[in-house]
Amino acid sequence: MSIPASVAAALAEARARIPVSEARSLLADVLGRDRVWLESHRDDPIAPELASRFAALVGRRAAGEPVAYLLGRREFYGRDFIVSPAVLIPRPETELLVEWALEAAAGLVSPRILDLGTGSGCIAVTLALERPDAQVTATDVSPEALEIARRNAARLGARVEFAHGDWFSAVGSDRFDLVVANPPYVASEDPHLRAGDLRFEPPNALASGPEGMDAIRLILAGASAHLARGGWLAIEHGFDQGPACIRAFSDAGLYGVRQMKDLAGLARMTTGFVK
Numbered sequence: 387m388s389i390p391a392s393v394a395a396a397l398a399e400a401r402a403r404i405p406v407s408e409a410r411s412l413l414a415d416v417l418g419r420d421r422v423w424l425e426s427h428r429d430d431p432i433a434p435e436l437a438s439r440f441a442a443l444v445g446r447r448a449a450g451e452p453v454a455y456l457l458g459r460r461e462f463y464g465r466d467f468i469v470s471p472a473v474l475i476p477r478p479e480t481e482l483l484v485e486w487a488l489e490a491a492a493g494l495v496s497p498r499i500l501d502l503g504t505g506s507g508c509i510a511v512t513l514a515l516e517r518p519d520a521q522v523t524a525t526d527v528s529p530e531a532l533e534i535a536r537r538n539a540a541r542l543g544a545r546v547e548f549a550h551g552d553w554f555s556a557v558g559s560d561r562f563d564l565v566v567a568n569p570p571y572v573a574s575e576d577p578h579l580r581a582g583d584l585r586f587e588p589p590n591a592l593a594s595g596p597e598g599m600d601a602i603r604l605i606l607a608g609a610s611a612h613l614a615r616g617g618w619l620a621i622e623h624g625f626d627q628g629p630a631c632i633r634a635f636s637d638a639g640l641y642g643v644r645q646m647k648d649l650a651g652l653a654r655m656t657t658g659f660v661k
């Protein structure tokens with residue numbers, strides 16, 4: 387890609403390699419402007435150093451690097467979250483988990499909420515902001531992920547307690563009214579892990595054993611010991627793991643097991659409670 391002299395020229399060259407919507411996002415970020423500004427300043431010149439930065443970003447995106455990592459942020463539940471290759475990129479389907487938790491906590495005063503494997507912190511931070519009275523705890527085994535989550539909480543003004551450790555080991559014997567998790571659930575040999583954006587995301591946040599169920603089963607094994615009486619657990623999972631998750635929840639002794647579907651009608655979350 388050559389060094390373009392104007393906004394219009396930059397976008398014209400970029401769209402031969404990447405989608406134009408992505409090109410606009412990258413150029414707007416480089417220029418410190420928004421996408422609306424780009425449309426009304428198409429003939430404006432671009433400084434050579436900024437044009438070079440944009441060309442480099444286009445090259446990286448053309449090679450498959452996710453736009454969220456190139457920008458260093460991703461929108462989730464109406465807020466921008468800092469992301470890096472240390473954390474999974476927040477996805478729209480995970481908002482279903484947040485919506486369920488808010489509904490489940492609606493009748494509780496100062497609910498104790500635990501987010502297992504918080505990654506960027508998008509779930510925990512969102513719940514803390516939507517329910518300022520909640521006592522939200524977030525855990526992760528990755529120190530790098532926890533640092534990103536802490537930065538997001540500080541930047542957005544959310545009150546979250548962070549703990550380092552693998553699943554429930556990070557919270558000792560504490561019990562919670564709600565436990566939510568978006569664990570790794572892709573089968574370790576799934577070919578999608580070697581294609582597209584997934585190649586750049588942290589493998590331990592994506593894959594979990596030959597069936598993609600290892601992390602889910604570990605969480606279920608510790609659920610009863612960490613849920614308060616009547617407490618609920620909700621886990622996001624793959625679109626084809628619904629039947630396996632229903633069996634696993636029931637085998638773990640949870641009651642009222644049910645599933646939530648996404649906008650495509652696919653079961654993407656299973657919930658259950660302890661008596």
